[in-house]
Amino acid sequence: MFYIPAMLTPDEIERYKRHLVLKEIGGEGQQRLKAARILVVGAGGLGSPLILYLAAAGVGTIGVIDDDRVSLDNLQRQILHDTKAVGAPKTKSAATTIERLNPNVEMQLYSTRLVPENALDIIGGFDIVADGSDNFATRYLVNDACYLAKLPLVFAAVGPFDGQLTTFRAFEKDEDGNPRPSYRCLFPQSPPDGTVPACSEAGILGAVAGVIGSLQAVEVVKELLGIGDSMVGRLLLYDALQARVSTVSYGWDPENPLNGRNPRFTDPVPSPSGRGGG
Numbered sequence: 001m002f003y004i005p006a007m008l009t010p011d012e013i014e015r016y017k018r019h020l021v022l023k024e025i026g027g028e029g030q031q032r033l034k035a036a037r038i039l040v041v042g043a044g045g046l047g048s049p050l051i052l053y054l055a056a057a058g059v060g061t062i063g064v065i066d067d068d069r070v071s072l073d074n075l076q077r078q079i080l081h082d083t084k085a086v087g088a089p090k091t092k093s094a095a096t097t098i099e100r101l102n103p104n105v106e107m108q109l110y111s112t113r114l115v116p117e118n119a120l121d122i123i124g125g126f127d128i129v130a131d132g133s134d135n136f137a138t139r140y141l142v143n144d145a146c147y148l149a150k151l152p153l154v155f156a157a158v159g160p161f162d163g164q165l166t167t168f169r170a171f172e173k174d175e176d177g178n179p180r181p182s183y184r185c186l187f188p189q190s191p192p193d194g195t196v197p198a199c200s201e202a203g204i205l206g207a208v209a210g211v212i213g214s215l216q217a218v219e220v221v222k223e224l225l226g227i228g229d230s231m232v233g234r235l236l237l238y239d240a241l242q243a244r245v246s247t248v249s250y251g252w253d254p255e256n257p258l259n260g261r262n263p264r265f266t267d268p269v270p271s272p273s274g275r276g277g278g
Contacts, residue, residue: 045209046132048080053217065110077206136190143183163212185253
């Protein structure tokens with residue numbers, strides 16, 4: 001028998017019973033998922049499977065921030081949305097889909113862009129942040145805000161046939177007493193303008209976003225429940241054409257301007273070059 005907390009309704013017990021029989025989750029873990037608050041940055045290719053699987057898993061509150069609207073060319077990979085949603089804000093389309101999937105989930109919608117002026121206010125209301133954004137400025141901003149707010153950050157990115165995944169807990173120290181790495185340790189500077197083409201130019205195999213977004217959901221659940229091996233300090237690399245998954249280790253950069261030996265950033269405002277951001 002598995003432990004079922006009183007706060008799980010009969011509907012939830014039936015809905016999540018495949019979780020409840022897992023010793024790593026069980027009733028107590030499911031209750032933690034129900035109490036959790038996760039912010040997803042971006043309701044696009046990565047955010048779509050991520051939000052769907054978090055909602056299906058029973059995460060109680062999912063925040064979604066995205067200032068874009070659904071377009072027809074999104075639907076090849078952004079499976080959270082459908083043809084009827086074309087033209088609608090992605091946040092509202094996401095909420096409609098999740099209401100059909102799991103009405104027990106509370107959706108908090110931010111149909112705006114994450115900028116230095118609102119980053120801490122929005123991020124501070126959640127337990128974990130999952131970044132599925134598609135530009136370097138937002139990635140650095142989310143990284144800095146999560147560090148300052150002392151929140152775990154599960155990061156993912158995709159290319160035409162490849163993807164990356166890792167977790168940051170840069171506000172903590174490792175067993176040697178050194179800070180854990182942040183996004184700025186892994187990517188000290190953003191590529192020069194024009195060197196990394198946008199998705200609209202380079203293209204993407206839609207299912208690649210599905211693979212990486214689903215893995216991102218797994219890592220969020222692991223962080224929430226404290227199970228398995230964390231991806232902190234490890235970068236997962238997925239190559240779809242070679243059907244290959246590899247993992248490389250990375251560490252703290254003492255020269256990074258956020259949590260290095262001589263930190264220069266105290267607000268989530270700098271761009272990758274340190275001249276301002278958003």
